[in-house]
Amino acid sequence: MAGKKTVLIVDDDPDFVESTSMVLRRDYEIATAGSGQECLAAVAKARPDAIIMDVMMNDVLDGLETAKKLKADKATAEIPVLMLTSVNQHFDYRNQVEDGYYPRDRWFDKPVKPEALLSALKDLVK
Protein backbone atom coordinates (compact mmCIF):
# COMPACT_ATOMS: atom_id res chain seq x y z
CA MET A 1 0.00 0.00 0.00
CA ALA A 2 2.35 2.67 -1.23
CA GLY A 3 1.76 6.18 -0.03
CA LYS A 4 0.08 5.38 3.28
CA LYS A 5 1.88 6.92 6.21
CA THR A 6 2.72 4.85 9.27
CA VAL A 7 1.51 5.55 12.79
CA LEU A 8 3.01 3.72 15.77
CA ILE A 9 0.56 3.29 18.67
CA VAL A 10 2.23 2.75 22.05
CA ASP A 11 0.13 1.79 25.09
CA ASP A 12 0.19 -0.98 27.68
CA ASP A 13 -3.57 -1.43 27.34
CA PRO A 14 -4.05 -3.71 24.34
CA ASP A 15 -7.66 -2.61 23.98
CA PHE A 16 -6.67 1.02 23.56
CA VAL A 17 -4.22 -0.04 20.89
CA GLU A 18 -6.86 -2.15 19.16
CA SER A 19 -9.69 0.35 19.24
CA THR A 20 -7.48 3.23 18.10
CA SER A 21 -6.11 1.03 15.36
CA MET A 22 -9.63 0.22 14.18
CA VAL A 23 -10.27 3.87 13.44
CA LEU A 24 -6.85 4.92 12.15
CA ARG A 25 -6.10 2.00 9.88
CA ARG A 26 -8.47 3.23 7.23
CA ASP A 27 -6.07 6.10 6.61
CA TYR A 28 -2.73 4.89 8.00
CA GLU A 29 -0.50 1.87 8.27
CA ILE A 30 -0.52 0.87 11.92
CA ALA A 31 2.36 -0.44 14.00
CA THR A 32 1.96 -1.19 17.72
CA ALA A 33 4.05 -1.41 20.88
CA GLY A 34 3.20 -2.11 24.50
CA SER A 35 6.02 -0.34 26.28
CA GLY A 36 8.70 2.29 25.84
CA GLN A 37 11.24 -0.38 25.13
CA GLU A 38 9.08 -1.95 22.44
CA CYS A 39 8.50 1.53 21.01
CA LEU A 40 12.21 2.25 20.61
CA ALA A 41 12.74 -1.16 19.03
CA ALA A 42 9.90 -0.59 16.59
CA VAL A 43 11.21 2.89 15.69
CA ALA A 44 14.69 1.47 15.08
CA LYS A 45 13.27 -1.18 12.82
CA ALA A 46 11.03 1.10 10.77
CA ARG A 47 10.74 4.82 11.30
CA PRO A 48 7.05 5.75 11.72
CA ASP A 49 5.60 9.02 10.45
CA ALA A 50 3.94 9.69 13.78
CA ILE A 51 3.70 8.13 17.24
CA ILE A 52 0.74 8.03 19.61
CA MET A 53 2.05 7.34 23.09
CA ASP A 54 0.57 6.95 26.55
CA VAL A 55 2.53 8.90 29.15
CA MET A 56 2.12 6.27 31.85
CA MET A 57 2.63 2.63 31.04
CA ASN A 58 3.11 -0.30 33.38
CA ASP A 59 2.74 2.00 36.37
CA VAL A 60 5.72 4.22 35.48
CA LEU A 61 6.18 7.32 33.33
CA ASP A 62 7.50 5.12 30.59
CA GLY A 63 5.90 7.13 27.79
CA LEU A 64 7.27 10.43 28.96
CA GLU A 65 10.79 9.10 29.33
CA THR A 66 10.64 7.42 25.93
CA ALA A 67 9.41 10.63 24.28
CA LYS A 68 12.40 12.46 25.74
CA LYS A 69 14.76 9.84 24.37
CA LEU A 70 13.22 10.13 20.94
CA LYS A 71 13.55 13.90 21.09
CA ALA A 72 17.18 13.67 22.21
CA ASP A 73 18.15 11.51 19.25
CA LYS A 74 18.64 13.50 16.04
CA ALA A 75 17.43 10.60 13.95
CA THR A 76 14.05 10.54 15.68
CA ALA A 77 13.66 14.08 17.04
CA GLU A 78 11.43 15.20 14.21
CA ILE A 79 8.85 12.44 14.50
CA PRO A 80 5.65 14.03 15.83
CA VAL A 81 4.47 12.39 19.07
CA LEU A 82 0.93 12.65 20.37
CA MET A 83 1.03 12.22 24.15
CA LEU A 84 -1.89 10.72 26.02
CA THR A 85 -2.48 11.32 29.71
CA SER A 86 -5.00 10.34 32.32
CA VAL A 87 -6.84 13.36 33.63
CA ASN A 88 -5.11 13.81 36.96
CA GLN A 89 -1.67 13.49 35.46
CA HIS A 90 -1.61 16.23 32.93
CA PHE A 91 -1.36 19.04 35.40
CA ASP A 92 2.09 17.81 36.26
CA TYR A 93 3.46 16.94 32.92
CA ARG A 94 2.04 19.40 30.49
CA ASN A 95 4.70 21.81 31.56
CA GLN A 96 7.23 19.96 29.51
CA VAL A 97 6.65 22.84 27.09
CA GLU A 98 9.77 24.66 28.21
CA ASP A 99 12.05 22.29 26.38
CA GLY A 100 10.02 23.00 23.27
CA TYR A 101 9.09 19.40 23.66
CA TYR A 102 5.57 18.74 22.99
CA PRO A 103 3.45 21.82 22.65
CA ARG A 104 0.09 21.75 24.32
CA ASP A 105 -1.87 20.77 21.25
CA ARG A 106 -0.04 17.50 21.17
CA TRP A 107 -1.36 16.38 24.53
CA PHE A 108 -4.64 14.55 24.86
CA ASP A 109 -6.54 13.40 27.92
CA LYS A 110 -7.86 9.89 28.01
CA PRO A 111 -10.49 8.91 27.10
CA VAL A 112 -9.61 10.44 23.77
CA LYS A 113 -11.84 10.33 20.74
CA PRO A 114 -10.02 8.67 17.85
CA GLU A 115 -11.40 11.44 15.64
CA ALA A 116 -9.36 13.97 17.65
CA LEU A 117 -6.25 11.91 17.01
CA LEU A 118 -7.10 11.68 13.31
CA SER A 119 -7.45 15.42 13.19
CA ALA A 120 -4.12 16.03 14.88
CA LEU A 121 -2.41 13.49 12.66
CA LYS A 122 -3.73 15.24 9.58
CA ASP A 123 -2.00 18.42 10.72
CA LEU A 124 1.23 16.83 11.82
CA VAL A 125 1.87 14.17 9.24
CA LYS A 126 2.72 15.73 5.96
Place this chain on the structure above:
Amino acid sequence: MNAASVLRILVVDDEPGMTRGVQRILNGFRIMLPDIDEDVVFEVDTCETGGDFLKRLEVSAPDLLLLDCKLPDMSGMDILEKLSHPKRDILTVMITAYATLETAVKATKLGAYDFLAKPFTPDELRSTVRKAARDVILTRKARRLAEERRRMRFQFISVLAHELKSPLNAIEGYLEIIKNRSAGNDEAAYDLALDRSIIRIGGMRKLILDLLDLTAIESGQKIRKPESVDLAEVARSVAQNHQAEASRTGIAITVTCPEPVLFLADPGDMEMLLSNLISNSVKYNRQNGSVTVTIAQSSPGVRIDVADTGIGMRPEEVSRLFKEFSRIKNEKTRGIAGSGLGLSIVKKLALLYGGDVGVESEFGAGTTFTVTLTHFQEGLSSVGAET
Protein backbone atom coordinates in the same frame (compact mmCIF):
# COMPACT_ATOMS: atom_id res chain seq x y z
CA MET B 1 18.62 -2.80 74.22
CA ASN B 2 16.12 -0.83 72.20
CA ALA B 3 16.76 2.61 70.83
CA ALA B 4 15.45 5.17 73.29
CA SER B 5 13.12 8.06 72.78
CA VAL B 6 14.09 11.18 74.67
CA LEU B 7 11.32 12.93 76.54
CA ARG B 8 11.87 16.44 77.79
CA ILE B 9 10.77 17.10 81.36
CA LEU B 10 10.53 20.57 82.76
CA VAL B 11 10.36 21.00 86.52
CA VAL B 12 8.81 24.28 87.60
CA ASP B 13 9.46 24.81 91.30
CA ASP B 14 11.11 27.59 93.28
CA GLU B 15 12.76 25.23 95.77
CA PRO B 16 16.26 24.55 94.39
CA GLY B 17 16.65 21.51 96.61
CA MET B 18 13.55 20.07 94.99
CA THR B 19 14.58 20.71 91.44
CA ARG B 20 18.10 19.45 91.95
CA GLY B 21 16.73 16.33 93.58
CA VAL B 22 14.36 15.63 90.73
CA GLN B 23 17.11 16.17 88.20
CA ARG B 24 19.37 13.74 90.01
CA ILE B 25 16.70 11.09 90.16
CA LEU B 26 15.51 11.40 86.57
CA ASN B 27 18.71 11.98 84.68
CA GLY B 28 19.87 8.53 83.71
CA PHE B 29 16.48 7.05 84.57
CA ARG B 30 15.69 4.70 81.74
CA ILE B 31 12.23 3.28 81.31
CA MET B 32 11.73 0.11 79.37
CA LEU B 33 8.38 -0.43 77.71
CA PRO B 34 8.79 -3.92 76.30
CA ASP B 35 5.20 -4.36 75.23
CA ILE B 36 5.54 -1.46 72.81
CA ASP B 37 9.17 -2.10 72.05
CA GLU B 38 10.45 1.26 73.17
CA ASP B 39 12.72 2.66 75.83
CA VAL B 40 12.51 6.16 77.24
CA VAL B 41 15.18 8.40 78.70
CA PHE B 42 14.79 11.94 79.97
CA GLU B 43 16.24 15.37 79.52
CA VAL B 44 15.46 17.33 82.66
CA ASP B 45 15.30 21.08 82.74
CA THR B 46 14.21 23.44 85.46
CA CYS B 47 12.84 26.86 86.09
CA GLU B 48 11.78 28.73 89.16
CA THR B 49 8.93 31.03 88.37
CA GLY B 50 5.71 30.93 86.44
CA GLY B 51 6.76 33.87 84.33
CA ASP B 52 9.99 32.15 83.42
CA PHE B 53 8.11 29.06 82.38
CA LEU B 54 5.62 30.92 80.22
CA LYS B 55 8.46 32.73 78.47
CA ARG B 56 10.19 29.44 77.75
CA LEU B 57 6.97 28.02 76.44
CA GLU B 58 7.03 30.53 73.61
CA VAL B 59 10.25 29.01 72.37
CA SER B 60 9.80 25.33 73.07
CA ALA B 61 7.49 23.10 75.03
CA PRO B 62 8.43 20.11 77.18
CA ASP B 63 6.78 16.73 76.84
CA LEU B 64 6.18 16.39 80.57
CA LEU B 65 5.73 19.12 83.13
CA LEU B 66 6.26 18.80 86.87
CA LEU B 67 4.52 21.86 88.20
CA ASP B 68 4.53 23.11 91.73
CA CYS B 69 1.18 24.38 92.97
CA LYS B 70 2.65 27.39 94.66
CA LEU B 71 5.11 29.55 92.80
CA PRO B 72 6.40 32.97 93.86
CA ASP B 73 4.66 34.85 91.05
CA MET B 74 1.55 32.81 90.33
CA SER B 75 -0.22 29.62 91.31
CA GLY B 76 0.17 26.31 89.58
CA MET B 77 -3.55 26.43 88.85
CA ASP B 78 -3.14 29.68 86.93
CA ILE B 79 -0.49 28.10 84.79
CA LEU B 80 -2.64 25.06 84.19
CA GLU B 81 -5.34 27.36 82.98
CA LYS B 82 -2.97 29.13 80.62
CA LEU B 83 -1.84 25.77 79.28
CA SER B 84 -5.34 24.80 78.31
CA HIS B 85 -5.92 27.75 75.98
CA PRO B 86 -4.79 26.86 73.37
CA LYS B 87 -4.65 23.21 74.25
CA ARG B 88 -1.13 21.87 74.30
CA ASP B 89 0.45 18.52 74.02
CA ILE B 90 2.03 18.58 77.47
CA LEU B 91 1.30 16.11 80.24
CA THR B 92 1.30 17.98 83.55
CA VAL B 93 1.95 16.44 86.94
CA MET B 94 1.05 18.80 89.79
CA ILE B 95 3.33 18.86 92.80
CA THR B 96 1.32 19.77 95.86
CA ALA B 97 2.13 20.27 99.46
CA TYR B 98 -1.38 19.45 100.56
CA ALA B 99 -3.38 17.30 98.28
CA THR B 100 -6.95 18.00 99.12
CA LEU B 101 -9.69 16.44 97.09
CA GLU B 102 -10.83 19.91 96.15
CA THR B 103 -7.53 20.95 94.61
CA ALA B 104 -7.24 17.59 92.90
CA VAL B 105 -10.62 17.95 91.24
CA LYS B 106 -9.94 21.52 90.22
CA ALA B 107 -6.55 20.66 88.78
CA THR B 108 -7.92 17.68 86.89
CA LYS B 109 -10.64 19.83 85.38
CA LEU B 110 -7.97 22.23 84.25
CA GLY B 111 -6.13 19.40 82.54
CA ALA B 112 -3.67 18.03 85.05
CA TYR B 113 -2.65 14.47 84.35
CA ASP B 114 -1.52 13.35 87.77
CA PHE B 115 -0.34 14.47 91.22
CA LEU B 116 2.68 14.09 93.41
CA ALA B 117 2.30 14.99 97.04
CA LYS B 118 5.31 16.55 98.76
CA PRO B 119 7.36 15.09 100.28
CA PHE B 120 7.72 12.24 97.81
CA THR B 121 10.23 9.47 97.61
CA PRO B 122 12.40 8.84 94.54
CA ASP B 123 10.36 5.74 93.82
CA GLU B 124 7.13 7.67 93.93
CA LEU B 125 8.59 10.19 91.51
CA ARG B 126 9.83 7.50 89.16
CA SER B 127 6.53 5.67 89.29
CA THR B 128 4.56 8.78 88.42
CA VAL B 129 6.94 9.78 85.66
CA ARG B 130 6.88 6.26 84.27
CA LYS B 131 3.12 6.33 83.98
CA ALA B 132 3.10 9.72 82.28
CA ALA B 133 5.94 8.82 79.90
CA ARG B 134 4.16 5.67 78.84
CA ASP B 135 1.06 7.67 78.11
CA VAL B 136 2.98 10.15 75.93
CA ILE B 137 4.70 7.41 73.94
CA LEU B 138 1.50 5.46 73.40
CA THR B 139 -0.41 8.52 72.24
CA ARG B 140 2.30 9.41 69.77
CA LYS B 141 2.45 5.89 68.45
CA ALA B 142 -1.31 5.84 68.00
CA ARG B 143 -1.24 9.10 66.09
CA ARG B 144 1.56 7.90 63.83
CA LEU B 145 -0.31 4.73 63.04
CA ALA B 146 -3.53 6.59 62.31
CA GLU B 147 -1.64 8.90 59.95
CA GLU B 148 -0.01 5.95 58.25
CA ARG B 149 -3.36 4.25 57.81
CA ARG B 150 -4.90 7.36 56.25
CA ARG B 151 -2.03 7.68 53.84
CA MET B 152 -2.26 4.08 52.78
CA ARG B 153 -6.00 4.15 52.37
CA PHE B 154 -5.66 7.17 50.11
CA GLN B 155 -3.05 5.44 48.03
CA PHE B 156 -5.12 2.27 47.82
CA ILE B 157 -8.15 4.17 46.63
CA SER B 158 -6.09 6.10 44.08
CA VAL B 159 -4.69 2.93 42.61
CA LEU B 160 -8.12 1.31 42.64
CA ALA B 161 -9.63 4.24 40.77
CA HIS B 162 -6.90 3.92 38.17
CA GLU B 163 -7.52 0.18 37.86
CA LEU B 164 -11.19 0.78 37.16
CA LYS B 165 -10.61 3.68 34.78
CA SER B 166 -8.67 1.60 32.28
CA PRO B 167 -11.39 -0.92 31.48
CA LEU B 168 -14.02 1.82 31.48
CA ASN B 169 -12.04 3.80 28.92
CA ALA B 170 -11.48 0.70 26.83
CA ILE B 171 -15.16 -0.25 26.81
CA GLU B 172 -16.25 3.29 26.05
CA GLY B 173 -13.77 3.46 23.18
CA TYR B 174 -15.17 0.31 21.64
CA LEU B 175 -18.79 1.38 22.09
CA GLU B 176 -18.11 4.72 20.42
CA ILE B 177 -16.58 2.90 17.48
CA ILE B 178 -19.67 0.72 17.17
CA LYS B 179 -22.00 3.66 17.55
CA ASN B 180 -20.23 5.82 15.00
CA ARG B 181 -19.38 2.96 12.64
CA SER B 182 -15.83 4.31 12.81
CA ALA B 183 -14.43 1.09 11.36
CA GLY B 184 -16.46 1.46 8.18
CA ASN B 185 -17.59 -1.89 6.79
CA ASP B 186 -15.17 -3.97 8.82
CA GLU B 187 -17.78 -6.16 10.55
CA ALA B 188 -15.13 -8.29 12.22
CA ALA B 189 -13.89 -5.17 13.96
CA TYR B 190 -17.32 -4.54 15.47
CA ASP B 191 -17.55 -8.15 16.66
CA LEU B 192 -14.14 -7.83 18.26
CA ALA B 193 -15.16 -4.57 19.88
CA LEU B 194 -18.14 -6.27 21.52
CA ASP B 195 -16.16 -9.34 22.61
CA ARG B 196 -13.39 -7.28 24.16
CA SER B 197 -15.90 -5.05 25.93
CA ILE B 198 -17.53 -8.05 27.52
CA ILE B 199 -14.16 -9.43 28.57
CA ARG B 200 -13.15 -6.13 30.14
CA ILE B 201 -16.45 -5.97 32.03
CA GLY B 202 -15.68 -9.42 33.40
CA GLY B 203 -12.34 -8.09 34.54
CA MET B 204 -13.98 -5.23 36.38
CA ARG B 205 -16.38 -7.58 38.07
CA LYS B 206 -13.50 -9.79 39.21
CA LEU B 207 -11.72 -6.76 40.56
CA ILE B 208 -14.73 -5.76 42.60
CA LEU B 209 -15.28 -9.27 43.92
CA ASP B 210 -11.64 -9.66 44.87
CA LEU B 211 -11.79 -6.32 46.58
CA LEU B 212 -14.73 -7.47 48.62
CA ASP B 213 -12.86 -10.64 49.58
CA LEU B 214 -9.84 -8.62 50.60
CA THR B 215 -11.88 -6.18 52.65
CA ALA B 216 -13.80 -8.99 54.31
CA ILE B 217 -10.54 -10.52 55.49
CA GLU B 218 -9.21 -7.24 56.79
CA SER B 219 -12.34 -6.01 58.45
CA GLY B 220 -13.03 -9.17 60.35
CA GLN B 221 -16.70 -8.71 59.58
CA LYS B 222 -17.16 -12.06 57.91
CA ILE B 223 -18.20 -14.76 60.33
CA ARG B 224 -15.56 -17.45 60.20
CA LYS B 225 -16.11 -20.80 61.84
CA PRO B 226 -13.25 -23.26 62.20
CA GLU B 227 -13.93 -26.88 61.46
CA SER B 228 -11.87 -29.86 60.47
CA VAL B 229 -11.25 -29.35 56.75
CA ASP B 230 -9.68 -31.88 54.40
CA LEU B 231 -7.47 -29.59 52.36
CA ALA B 232 -6.83 -32.27 49.77
CA GLU B 233 -10.54 -32.46 49.09
CA VAL B 234 -10.85 -28.67 48.85
CA ALA B 235 -7.93 -28.59 46.42
CA ARG B 236 -9.54 -31.25 44.23
CA SER B 237 -12.83 -29.37 44.23
CA VAL B 238 -11.17 -26.05 43.33
CA ALA B 239 -9.10 -27.77 40.62
CA GLN B 240 -12.28 -29.14 39.13
CA ASN B 241 -13.83 -25.66 39.05
CA HIS B 242 -10.87 -24.36 37.10
CA GLN B 243 -10.52 -27.31 34.77
CA ALA B 244 -12.74 -25.88 32.05
CA GLU B 245 -10.71 -22.70 31.84
CA ALA B 246 -7.45 -24.68 32.04
CA SER B 247 -8.49 -26.99 29.22
CA ARG B 248 -8.78 -24.07 26.85
CA THR B 249 -4.99 -23.86 26.84
CA GLY B 250 -4.40 -27.56 27.32
CA ILE B 251 -3.38 -27.25 30.94
CA ALA B 252 -3.77 -30.18 33.33
CA ILE B 253 -4.27 -29.52 37.03
CA THR B 254 -3.08 -32.32 39.29
CA VAL B 255 -3.61 -32.58 43.02
CA THR B 256 -1.10 -34.96 44.57
CA CYS B 257 -2.32 -35.81 48.06
CA PRO B 258 -2.94 -39.50 48.47
CA GLU B 259 -4.23 -39.06 52.01
CA PRO B 260 -6.64 -36.54 53.53
CA VAL B 261 -4.88 -33.56 55.03
CA LEU B 262 -6.96 -32.36 57.95
CA PHE B 263 -6.60 -28.83 59.21
CA LEU B 264 -8.75 -26.77 61.54
CA ALA B 265 -9.91 -23.81 59.46
CA ASP B 266 -12.82 -21.90 58.02
CA PRO B 267 -13.73 -23.75 54.80
CA GLY B 268 -14.44 -20.51 52.95
CA ASP B 269 -10.95 -19.21 53.73
CA MET B 270 -9.32 -22.38 52.44
CA GLU B 271 -11.36 -22.33 49.27
CA MET B 272 -10.42 -18.68 48.64
CA LEU B 273 -6.75 -19.44 49.24
CA LEU B 274 -6.57 -22.42 46.90
CA SER B 275 -8.74 -20.76 44.29
CA ASN B 276 -6.48 -17.73 44.01
CA LEU B 277 -3.34 -19.87 43.85
CA ILE B 278 -4.67 -22.31 41.26
CA SER B 279 -6.26 -19.57 39.17
CA ASN B 280 -2.93 -17.75 38.97
CA SER B 281 -1.07 -20.89 38.01
CA VAL B 282 -3.49 -21.60 35.20
CA LYS B 283 -3.40 -18.02 33.90
CA TYR B 284 0.34 -17.52 33.91
CA ASN B 285 1.06 -20.82 32.27
CA ARG B 286 2.12 -21.99 28.83
CA GLN B 287 0.16 -23.90 26.23
CA ASN B 288 -0.21 -27.56 27.27
CA GLY B 289 1.53 -26.85 30.52
CA SER B 290 0.63 -28.19 33.93
CA VAL B 291 -0.29 -27.17 37.45
CA THR B 292 0.63 -29.43 40.38
CA VAL B 293 -0.84 -28.96 43.84
CA THR B 294 0.83 -30.73 46.78
CA ILE B 295 -0.52 -30.51 50.29
CA ALA B 296 1.03 -32.16 53.33
CA GLN B 297 1.07 -32.01 57.10
CA SER B 298 4.03 -29.93 58.14
CA SER B 299 4.22 -29.57 61.87
CA PRO B 300 2.78 -27.52 63.46
CA GLY B 301 0.42 -26.95 60.55
CA VAL B 302 0.26 -27.66 56.86
CA ARG B 303 2.18 -26.82 53.71
CA ILE B 304 0.66 -26.14 50.33
CA ASP B 305 2.75 -26.07 47.15
CA VAL B 306 1.30 -24.95 43.84
CA ALA B 307 3.73 -25.37 40.97
CA ASP B 308 3.24 -24.33 37.37
CA THR B 309 5.18 -24.73 34.15
CA GLY B 310 4.48 -21.18 33.26
CA ILE B 311 6.24 -18.10 32.11
CA GLY B 312 8.12 -17.61 35.35
CA MET B 313 9.35 -14.33 36.76
CA ARG B 314 12.50 -12.29 37.02
CA PRO B 315 13.83 -11.51 40.52
CA GLU B 316 12.68 -7.89 40.41
CA GLU B 317 9.19 -9.02 39.42
CA VAL B 318 9.12 -11.44 42.35
CA SER B 319 9.86 -8.68 44.84
CA ARG B 320 6.74 -6.75 43.83
CA LEU B 321 4.53 -9.76 43.82
CA PHE B 322 2.38 -9.48 46.93
CA LYS B 323 1.59 -5.81 46.76
CA GLU B 324 -1.99 -4.87 46.06
CA PHE B 325 -2.76 -4.36 42.38
CA SER B 326 0.75 -5.29 41.49
CA ARG B 327 0.61 -7.26 38.31
CA ILE B 328 3.66 -8.32 36.40
CA LYS B 329 3.41 -6.39 33.18
CA ASN B 330 5.66 -7.48 30.39
CA GLU B 331 5.32 -8.71 26.82
CA LYS B 332 4.36 -12.19 27.97
CA THR B 333 1.66 -11.11 30.36
CA ARG B 334 0.02 -8.39 28.36
CA GLY B 335 -3.00 -10.44 27.41
CA ILE B 336 -3.57 -11.88 30.86
CA ALA B 337 -6.47 -10.46 32.79
CA GLY B 338 -6.27 -10.22 36.54
CA SER B 339 -7.32 -7.96 39.35
CA GLY B 340 -3.85 -7.73 40.82
CA LEU B 341 -5.35 -8.62 44.18
CA GLY B 342 -5.17 -12.40 44.12
CA LEU B 343 -1.76 -12.79 45.73
CA SER B 344 -2.50 -10.03 48.18
CA ILE B 345 -5.48 -12.11 49.30
CA VAL B 346 -3.30 -15.23 49.54
CA LYS B 347 -0.76 -13.45 51.67
CA LYS B 348 -3.32 -12.00 54.04
CA LEU B 349 -4.96 -15.38 54.48
CA ALA B 350 -1.62 -17.03 55.17
CA LEU B 351 -0.80 -14.43 57.80
CA LEU B 352 -4.26 -14.83 59.27
CA TYR B 353 -3.48 -18.49 59.84
CA GLY B 354 -0.14 -17.75 61.47
CA GLY B 355 1.80 -18.66 58.34
CA ASP B 356 3.21 -17.08 55.24
CA VAL B 357 3.65 -17.47 51.50
CA GLY B 358 6.89 -17.83 49.58
CA VAL B 359 7.71 -18.10 45.92
CA GLU B 360 10.39 -19.64 43.79
CA SER B 361 10.50 -18.85 40.16
CA GLU B 362 12.64 -19.36 37.10
CA PHE B 363 12.04 -17.00 34.24
CA GLY B 364 10.77 -18.95 31.26
CA ALA B 365 10.48 -22.19 33.20
CA GLY B 366 7.89 -21.95 35.93
CA THR B 367 6.91 -20.84 39.39
CA THR B 368 6.08 -22.52 42.68
CA PHE B 369 4.12 -20.83 45.42
CA THR B 370 4.46 -22.31 48.90
CA VAL B 371 1.95 -21.48 51.60
CA THR B 372 2.43 -22.55 55.20
CA LEU B 373 -0.45 -22.39 57.66
CA THR B 374 -0.15 -23.09 61.35
CA HIS B 375 -3.46 -22.49 63.08
CA PHE B 376 -6.82 -20.80 62.93
CA GLN B 377 -6.93 -17.36 64.54
CA GLU B 378 -9.98 -15.36 65.54
CA GLY B 379 -8.44 -11.95 65.71
CA LEU B 380 -7.39 -9.85 62.78
CA SER B 381 -5.64 -6.97 64.45
CA SER B 382 -2.29 -8.22 63.25
CA VAL B 383 -3.33 -8.42 59.62
CA GLY B 384 -3.03 -4.82 58.62
CA ALA B 385 -2.91 -3.33 55.17
CA GLU B 386 0.83 -3.11 55.22
CA THR B 387 2.01 -6.41 53.76
